[in-house]
Amino acid sequence: MPYNAAAPLEKMIEKLAMRSSLLDGDRAALISLPHSIASYDPGSYIIRDGDIAVRCIVLISGFAFRHKITRHGGRQIVSIHMPGDIINLNNIHIGLSDYNVQAVTSCTAVTIPVKDLQELLIDNSAISAAFFTISLVEASSYREWMLNLGRRDARGRVSHLLCEFAVKLDTLGIGPGQSYDLPMTQEQIGDAVGLSAVHVSRTLKSLAQDGLITMNKRGIGLPNWNRLKDEAGFNARYLHISE
């Protein structure tokens, strides 16, 4: 059952289809890509800065993030990835990794030889356009994160991250929109928004006190989506989820 065996790739295909219309033939071409399954423990590195990558890795379950580290040890998380994401999209055309990818939770992934993907892109312009578009949307997200890091205060930064998470989980059909499990420690949140873990704690508490969010354990509740969005200056447009 080749089709069934390829079921994991469906998550990636759905993401691609969100970005560019794919015909049945395109889907079949994607499913027939040679690939294998890998799994990763929480905290383990999937890719290391400086690696030469020869396989593209598609996250199937779990969460992972990309990060970079300064010479002084400062860590910056640059993106957070969910099932269906290609966690090293750049390696399609650039061998050298300029970031680390680390599993947040237990992760399973599909790995595909870059060579095979490149050949597919040469043969199939629709799929090529879909991958290209994914990369352009990633860049859009990076721009919004830069705005967050450079020009918003602590409350704005944290609430913006919470908003983005809510919308992306909702798109995946994971969270109900009202509340969700945040699979990150406060230290990781801090590394994503350029704050210390301590200050993230304070900021979350402050947001909770003002009724913008509720918290229990790792769960985040969004009792007042509009006020949270307003605090964050959040506009989902940059995610280009539906045009």
Add this chain to the structure above:
Amino acid sequence: MPYNAAAPLEKMIEKLAMRSSLLDGDRAALISLPHSIASYDPGSYIIRDGDIAVRCIVLISGFAFRHKITRHGGRQIVSIHMPGDIINLNNIHIGLSDYNVQAVTSCTAVTIPVKDLQELLIDNSAISAAFFTISLVEASSYREWMLNLGRRDARGRVSHLLCEFAVKLDTLGIGPGQSYDLPMTQEQIGDAVGLSAVHVSRTLKSLAQDGLITMNKRGIGLPNWNRLKDEAGFNARYLHISE
């Protein structure tokens, strides 16, 4: 003289060729793209956040930057563009602009209908790969900027920007590497690295006092490239200039 008339496109083609090997046929296909010339005054907007763009714009001379603005008026410059850059690469596949582009100096540009570019990408996989790669390199640069914004102090941020400028100008053959004209005000530098103009002034002075740079008017001298690189934690790898 169709070839001559298309000379402006050469700048873009060189940048594409840096990223992916182009054959003579590929170059001919690019040169034959329909296009027209536009020019922009310093400070004028070339693209506005929210626009639906139907033409791609290739900078031929001058400098421009992309920026985003928060609800409270905070501005974040997310990238700085030089001759040969496509200043709205995302519009190849995404119509809606999520950022502004503003001319820093007087600029001339070539504009190409998106539709024609898309058709070219469908027909020519080598050119498609080159554009895709450009986008991936942009993303790499964004990641480095995020690290700069989130996890470096004022001196590190400013010196990192100066290093990036030096390397990019050098690649273009504009600066001699020892010194160059920085075509940005201190306010613009601040908006690029997430600082106030006042603090940029202080930081530049501090760098100059320590002998890392020299300053006169808009000119920046780099008397000690190694020490500056060290201060910035700069490693040009992320620019993927030569693999």
Add this chain to the structure above:
DNA sequence: CGATACATTGAGAGGAATCAAATTGTGTGG
């Protein structure tokens, strides 16, 4: 029940923002 990881809280220090003012640079026109 300790061991460990994560979260909370407080005190203090420091970096950068803001506000305000002075200075310098740049260009224009008389």
Add this chain to the structure above:
DNA sequence: CCACACAATTTGATTCCTCTCAATGTATCG
């Protein structure tokens, strides 16, 4: 060549935000 206006930079004083350090609280798990 000077006077003027305007933009950009520099400097100082003050305030505020966030960090660091340290201590404590709270789960979770073997």
